[in-house]
Amino acid sequence: MNRGYSRFDSLTSILAGTVTVAGIVVFAAAPVFAKTPQEIAQVAISLTVQINGTTGSGSGFIIAKQGTTYTVLTANHVVDDTKATYTIRSHRGKDYPVTSFKRLQKSQNEADVAVVTFNSTESYPVVTLGDSEQATVGTEIFVFGYPGIPASRQYQRDRNFEFVPGYVTSRLPNHPQGYTLRYNAVTKGGMSGGPVFDGEGRVVGIHGQGDRDYDYVTDTDKKVITGLADTKTGFNSAIPINTFLAKLSEAGLNRSAILVNTSTATNAPLRLNNPNDAKTYYVRGLTRFDKGDLPGAVADFNQAIQTQSDYAEAYFYRALAYSDLKQMPQSIADYSRAIALNAGYVDAYYNRGLVLSALGDKPGAIADYTQVIRLDRNFAAAYNNRGLALSDLGDQKGAIDDFNQALQINPGRANTYFNRGLALFRINNDRSALADYTQAIQLNPNYAKAYANRGITLARMRDTKGAIADLQQAARLFRDQGMNADAQKALDLIGQLQK
Numbered sequence: 001m002n003r004g005y006s007r008f009d010s011l012t013s014i015l016a017g018t019v020t021v022a023g024i025v026v027f028a029a030a031p032v033f034a035k036t037p038q039e040i041a042q043v044a045i046s047l048t049v050q051i052n053g054t055t056g057s058g059s060g061f062i063i064a065k066q067g068t069t070y071t072v073l074t075a076n077h078v079v080d081d082t083k084a085t086y087t088i089r090s091h092r093g094k095d096y097p098v099t100s101f102k103r104l105q106k107s108q109n110e111a112d113v114a115v116v117t118f119n120s121t122e123s124y125p126v127v128t129l130g131d132s133e134q135a136t137v138g139t140e141i142f143v144f145g146y147p148g149i150p151a152s153r154q155y156q157r158d159r160n161f162e163f164v165p166g167y168v169t170s171r172l173p174n175h176p177q178g179y180t181l182r183y184n185a186v187t188k189g190g191m192s193g194g195p196v197f198d199g200e201g202r203v204v205g206i207h208g209q210g211d212r213d214y215d216y217v218t219d220t221d222k223k224v225i226t227g228l229a230d231t232k233t234g235f236n237s238a239i240p241i242n243t244f245l246a247k248l249s250e251a252g253l254n255r256s257a258i259l260v261n262t263s264t265a266t267n268a269p270l271r272l273n274n275p276n277d278a279k280t281y282y283v284r285g286l287t288r289f290d291k292g293d294l295p296g297a298v299a300d301f302n303q304a305i306q307t308q309s310d311y312a313e314a315y316f317y318r319a320l321a322y323s324d325l326k327q328m329p330q331s332i333a334d335y336s337r338a339i340a341l342n343a344g345y346v347d348a349y350y351n352r353g354l355v356l357s358a359l360g361d362k363p364g365a366i367a368d369y370t371q372v373i374r375l376d377r378n379f380a381a382a383y384n385n386r387g388l389a390l391s392d393l394g395d396q397k398g399a400i401d402d403f404n405q406a407l408q409i410n411p412g413r414a415n416t417y418f419n420r421g422l423a424l425f426r427i428n429n430d431r432s433a434l435a436d437y438t439q440a441i442q443l444n445p446n447y448a449k450a451y452a453n454r455g456i457t458l459a460r461m462r463d464t465k466g467a468i469a470d471l472q473q474a475a476r477l478f479r480d481q482g483m484n485a486d487a488q489k490a491l492d493l494i495g496q497l498q499k
Contacts, residue, residue: 037142040201041163044144047127048194050089050159051098051116055081057159059145059194060088060116061127061203064257068119069099071253073244074193075208076105076114088118093158096120102251111178111243112208115251127195130202131262132181132240137287139168140199141183143207143236145191148378159190167283169235169290179209179237184286187236196238202261205238233320234347235290278308285314289321297321312341316348323355331355346375350382362389380409384416391423399423414443418450425453430461448477452490459497468494 035043051058051074058078064071072088079086079101086098096118104113135141143166146159166185174180181196187210196205248255285300301318304311319334335352339345353368369386372379387402403420406413421436437454441447455470471490478487 035199035201037163037165040142040197040199041144043125043127043201044142044163044195044197045091045161047125048091048144048146048161050146051078051086051193052089052095053079053081053084053086055084057146057148057190058192059190059207061193061195062124063115063127063129064253065124065126066257068121069117070120070124071257072116072118073206074114074116075206075239076103076112077208078193079103079114079116080105086116088116089159090120090122090124091161092122094120094122104247104250105177109176111239111247113178113206113239113244113247113251115253126259128202128259128261129241129245130198130200130204130260132204132242134262134264135168135171135181135198135204135240137168137170138283141166141168141185141204142197143183143185143187143191143194143238144197145187145194145207147188148190162188162191166236167286169283169287172237175237177209178239178243180243181205181238181240182290183236183238184234184290185236186234200261204241206241206244207236207238209237210235234317278304278311278314281307282311282314282317285317289317294321294325298325310341312338312345312348315341316345316351319348320351323351328355328359344375346372346379349375350379350385353382353385357385357389362393365389378409380406380413380416383409384413384419387416387423388419391419391426396423396427412443414440414447414450417443418447418453421450421453421457425457430457433457434461446477446481448474448481448483448486451477452486455490456493464497468497471497 047062049060049062049072051060051072056078058074060072060074060078062070063073079098080103088096088098090096098116098118100117102115104115105111143164144161146161148159164185164187166183168181168183170182172180172182181204183196187207192208194207195203196207198204244251245260248258281300281304285297285304288294288300289297298318298321301314301321304314305318308314315334315338319331319338322328322331322334332352332355335348335355338348339352342348349368349371353365353372356362356368357365366386366389369382369389372382373386376382383402383406387399387406390396390402391399400420400423403416403423406416407420410416417436417440421433421440424430424433424436434454434457437450437457440450441454444450451470451474455467455474458464458470459467471494475487475490475494478484478490
């Protein structure tokens with residue numbers, strides 16, 4: 001039975017993937033004044049820290065001091081491995097062991113927040129927290145953190161900080177992990193847990209989640225869907241600092257332990273009151289895009305481009321909107337224009353590759369993913385997607401090499417194991433394919449189509465009992481996820497196996 005199961009289509013085709021402390025609080029009564037970005041950057045450098053662990057890394061920022069004990073606020077997922085050892089590195093390059101943890105996230109439906117402590121006789125400043133309710137749509141923000149070292153900079157011994165500007169694009173009413181403050185900014189892995197500053201240099205959020213959209217990828221004759229790939233949107237999310245302030249007692253902190261300034265901000269959100277200002281249109285376009293108003297976003301990006309013809313970012317986001325509107329030629333043209341204006345625009349190459357692949361131009365997509373890898377050799381998704389395209393073109397060895405590289409960079413991606421499993425299945429390496437599907441399921445226990453593909457592989461290996469068990473689990477998961485057609489296909493195949 002030479003059949004495989006896609007994450008996205010039918011069972012009849014082989015398809016490709018897919019602390020307690022005390023202190024003195026200062027409540028500022030006088031109004032605060034906007035700082036320059038350079039001033040905010042200097043504040044950020046002095047109080048943001050690296051958090052380095054034996055199994056991962058992230059960022060955090062100092063919120064309290066008592067004697068020689070400092071308290072750092074971060075995202076829980078940065079320090080959630082209870083078996084790992086963690087150290088704090090300050091901006092002076094000094095390393096300190098973490099002396100205590102207070103992980104505030106007890107389940108996946110609670111805010112992704114944690115506090116840790118370290119001891120030092122050095123003097124470090126403490127952050128001032130603001131009022132995240134003032135971070136309304138259009139407000140300028142700045143994200144600070146320490147990304148991991150990419151493979152392309154192996155000569156670099158230590159992580160270096162990044163200071164990234166952006167604008168608040170929307171405020172979600174709720175989010176299971178608390179990420180309701182959304183903004184447009186370029187961030188990288190390792191910046192999670194870092195501070196999000198307002199224009200007065202006060203922290204209004206805890207950065208920790210990057211956004212992804214998804215585009216389907218079709219095979220060369222466009223008859224079946226063969227995968228699902230990340231689209232780089234540039235939208236990110238933070239937990240509003242007010243969410244943490246509501247958890248102070250849970251964190252073992254008193255209000256007197258921290259510095260808070262909730263005076264009215266002086267940097268009001270941008271308003272569309274200058275028809276000659278391209279940025280106002282651009283920011284409103286981002287907000288409309290983030291809220292799903294794609295035609296409105298396109299109209300604003302049009303205005304931004306008419307006002308400033310070399311606005312590469314406006315071309316990029318108009319291309320993204322066109323892609324979501326399924327206007328693929330316009331999307332490709334805009335990505336190409338963004339690249340012409342900025343030859344190092346990695347995300348534009350990456351997203352153009354997605355569109356080309358969706359149109360069946362696998363060689364064109366491969367060329368774009370290859371350019372992404374030349375520019376950023378740590379871009380795991382580009383290796384994954386190039387592997388998908390190579391696999392569709394029949395180059396299973398090249399595809400497996402790319403999936404291997406993607407997993408070396410990011411070993412936690414279930415879909416890459418799934419994709420490699422399909423490539424291995426295609427060359428009849430069923431035992432290795434089975435191992436990859438099993439790993440995908442371990443990483444994502446609700447991965448219905450990995451169960452289905454593993455079931456089909458077991459069937460080809462003549463383990464009918466194991467195949468039926470996996471297909472039954474796939475059918476249950478499909479039904480729970482509202483994928484009733486796929487559930488029925490799994491049941492139909494079970495019927496065939498039982499004959």
